[in-house]
Amino acid sequence: MIQSIDYAAIAPPLIVAVAAIALLLADAFGASRRVLGLVSLGAVGAALVTVIALALGDRRATFCLTGDLRGNGPPSCSYVTDDFTLIFQGVVLAAALVVVLLSLEEITAAGARLPAGEFHFLLLAAIAGALTLVAARDLVLLVVALETLSLPVFALVALRRYDGVASEAALKLFLVSVISTAVMLFGISLLYGVTGAMHLDRVAPALGRVPGDLEPVAAVGVVMVLAGFAFKVAAVPFHFWAPDVYQGAPLPVTAFLSVVSKAAGFAGLTIVVALGLPAYGHVWGPVLGVLAAVTMTLGNLVALRQRSAIRLLAWSSIAQSGYMLAPLAVGDERLPEAVAATVAYVAIYSVMNIGAFAVVIGFRRRAGAPAAGPAPSWDTLDDYRGLARRNPATAAAMAFFLICLAGLPPGVMGLFAKIVVFRATVAGGATWLAVVMAVNTVIALYYYLAWAARLFAAPSGAAEPPRMPRGAAVRAAIGAAAAGAVVLSVAPQLVLQAAAAIT
Amino acid sequence: MDDYFGSYLVVVVLLLLGCGIVGGGLAANRLLRPHRLTEEKLTTYECGVDPVGEGWAQSYVRYYVFAYLYVVFAVDAVFLFPWATVFAAPGFGTTTLVEMFVFLGFLFTGLVYAGRKGVLSWV
Numbered sequence A: 001m002i003q004s005i006d007y008a009a010i011a012p013p014l015i016v017a018v019a020a021i022a023l024l025l026a027d028a029f030g031a032s033r034r035v036l037g038l039v040s041l042g043a044v045g046a047a048l049v050t051v052i053a054l055a056l057g058d059r060r061a062t063f064c065l066t067g068d069l070r071g072n073g074p075p076s077c078s079y080v081t082d083d084f085t086l087i088f089q090g091v092v093l094a095a096a097l098v099v100v101l102l103s104l105e106e107i108t109a110a111g112a113r114l115p116a117g118e119f120h121f122l123l124l125a126a127i128a129g130a131l132t133l134v135a136a137r138d139l140v141l142l143v144v145a146l147e148t149l150s151l152p153v154f155a156l157v158a159l160r161r162y163d164g165v166a167s168e169a170a171l172k173l174f175l176v177s178v179i180s181t182a183v184m185l186f187g188i189s190l191l192y193g194v195t196g197a198m199h200l201d202r203v204a205p206a207l208g209r210v211p212g213d214l215e216p217v218a219a220v221g222v223v224m225v226l227a228g229f230a231f232k233v234a235a236v237p238f239h240f241w242a243p244d245v246y247q248g249a250p251l252p253v254t255a256f257l258s259v260v261s262k263a264a265g266f267a268g269l270t271i272v273v274a275l276g277l278p279a280y281g282h283v284w285g286p287v288l289g290v291l292a293a294v295t296m297t298l299g300n301l302v303a304l305r306q307r308s309a310i311r312l313l314a315w316s317s318i319a320q321s322g323y324m325l326a327p328l329a330v331g332d333e334r335l336p337e338a339v340a341a342t343v344a345y346v347a348i349y350s351v352m353n354i355g356a357f358a359v360v361i362g363f364r365r366r367a368g369a370p371a372a373g374p375a376p377s378w379d380t381l382d383d384y385r386g387l388a389r390r391n392p393a394t395a396a397a398m399a400f401f402l403i404c405l406a407g408l409p410p411g412v413m414g415l416f417a418k419i420v421v422f423r424a425t426v427a428g429g430a431t432w433l434a435v436v437m438a439v440n441t442v443i444a445l446y447y448y449l450a451w452a453a454r455l456f457a458a459p460s461g462a463a464e465p466p467r468m469p470r471g472a473a474v475r476a477a478i479g480a481a482a483a484g485a486v487v488l489s490v491a492p493q494l495v496l497q498a499a500a501a502i503t
Numbered sequence B: 001m002d003d004y005f006g007s008y009l010v011v012v013v014l015l016l017l018g019c020g021i022v023g024g025g026l027a028a029n030r031l032l033r034p035h036r037l038t039e040e041k042l043t044t045y046e047c048g049v050d051p052v053g054e055g056w057a058q059s060y061v062r063y064y065v066f067a068y069l070y071v072v073f074a075v076d077a078v079f080l081f082p083w084a085t086v087f088a089a090p091g092f093g094t095t096t097l098v099e100m101f102v103f104l105g106f107l108f109t110g111l112v113y114a115g116r117k118g119v120l121s122w123v
Helices: A011-028 A033-056 A083-106 A116-135 A139-157 A164-195 A200-208 A212-232 A241-248 A251-276 A278-304 A309-330 A335-364 A392-406 A412-427 A431-456 A472-490 A493-501 B002-006 B009-032 B064-086 B094-116
Strands: A060-064 A077-081
Touching: A011 A033, A011 A116, A011 B094, A033 A083, A033 A116, A077 A083, A077 A116, A077 A139, A083 A116, A083 A251, A083 A335, A083 A472, A083 A493, A116 A139, A116 A251, A139 A164, A139 A212, A139 A251, A164 A200, A164 A212, A164 A241, A200 A251, A200 A278, A212 A251, A212 A278, A241 A251, A241 A309, A251 A278, A251 A309, A251 A335, A278 A309, A278 A431, A309 A335, A309 A412, A309 A431, A335 A392, A335 A412, A335 A472, A335 A493, A392 A412, A392 A431, A392 A472, A412 A431, A412 A472, A412 A493, A472 A493, B064 B094
Parallel strands: none
Antiparallel strands: A060 A077
């Protein structure tokens, strides 16, 4: 009757969750900000080490159905650490490590106005949710993990209580999230009603033999389940929270939303459609295709008009979501290849986007700009003019991240990610989507390159060209992201082969 | 399908009857009653006491934290009741007992945090 728990399998989220509670108590009993930040960093690092250790060992699964409940069916484990899970847990934790590094100065520094203990508690709770989400293989655990990821983020966004922009952003995020969760839960209830199962390895065969008069119900359920994940990855029409929230939230939280939360959302979406709903590929395939096309087109067109660095990154990450969705548009035809393409793109996107955010955060902290000030004072693209003269290394890193995001050589990893996505999309027969993607890639070149060119342009007269801060943590974060980007550009097969191996 | 929706006809009739009784009563009252207003009749009725101050008043919701904490423990009780009915049954036992105390430990952590942050002391 009692499920046995494999503690080794659940170690990564367990370490992070226990550390979160320990931090909350430590803060209540008056630990210093510095200690809190270091414990948080250590917990994420320890979880990353366990993920690497798990990757070297056997594949594990836990919380499986027991005895008579299982019957003669499939094993039905709720929590599975297979290659897919481990890749995503690695991506989530590596990105989370950079986010914590970035927050050390932005939030944890003495004199900052944000509560450090609560910040780290909420951040670690959200990371634990992301780690569970990518390992979840039944609908209930997926929803619970998705909410564990979402709920702390509302509070994190609203943490700058003295700032009206932050409160507005948090409220928008909350409302969109609640609506999409409600729609998704309704969809899950329909799927459960049709199939009588919650574990994805039981839902999938049951959906294959749905009686004719229930097929519309199942199709509606499938589309509604996609809604919850479309919110998490900021796909149109659930995208409009992204620019305001990215601008209103503390910047490390923005980086978290744009990388960790998005990667986990894509993992959840991929798990559900590939493992649970392959029988309805003819329904969700075209839906995701249209979503991808609209998302990338709208994201790129609006990004063209942005003058603020954060908003540009927000719209660009919406557009990138479109590319990541595109391979899944093939439906159940050549699905493994499509999943591999999406996984590879998400992993590569995480490296380059967290790097771009690290530079923007370091840039914001320069010249006495308050770390948590009321309005971004150095946030327009023109402020980046002349960065290369004062800080050649940082400007070079930023230019490299932007070129990777655009997908041009020498940013080979961005280029390869796009090629993999193109190949999977064309191979699956969605040629029209590949054409839309090609047009969008060209549009995106303009704003990425315009920003990169500004880094090397002459400073615009009046304003003193900004100097990057001395902070070691931000520099370490930029350095780590840049090192990852260079390594993956020299050897993109590291990610591509790992992604191809999962299926 | 006709039968299915037909069975709701009773509900609709009942609804119309109810509206008719309430609406008819109020309308009859309005037609029959004398209509002589005085200053005192027009004041807001506040349980018979003379109304004091404006209609728009602000109060300090000091007790909202206690409301939150109450919700936490009410939810906790929702889990405790089904647990209490099965934990002694064969097949459960010590593990089940320990699991519930782990869960209670999490709740207690929240209470300790709230206490340390000073929200439990009445100002």
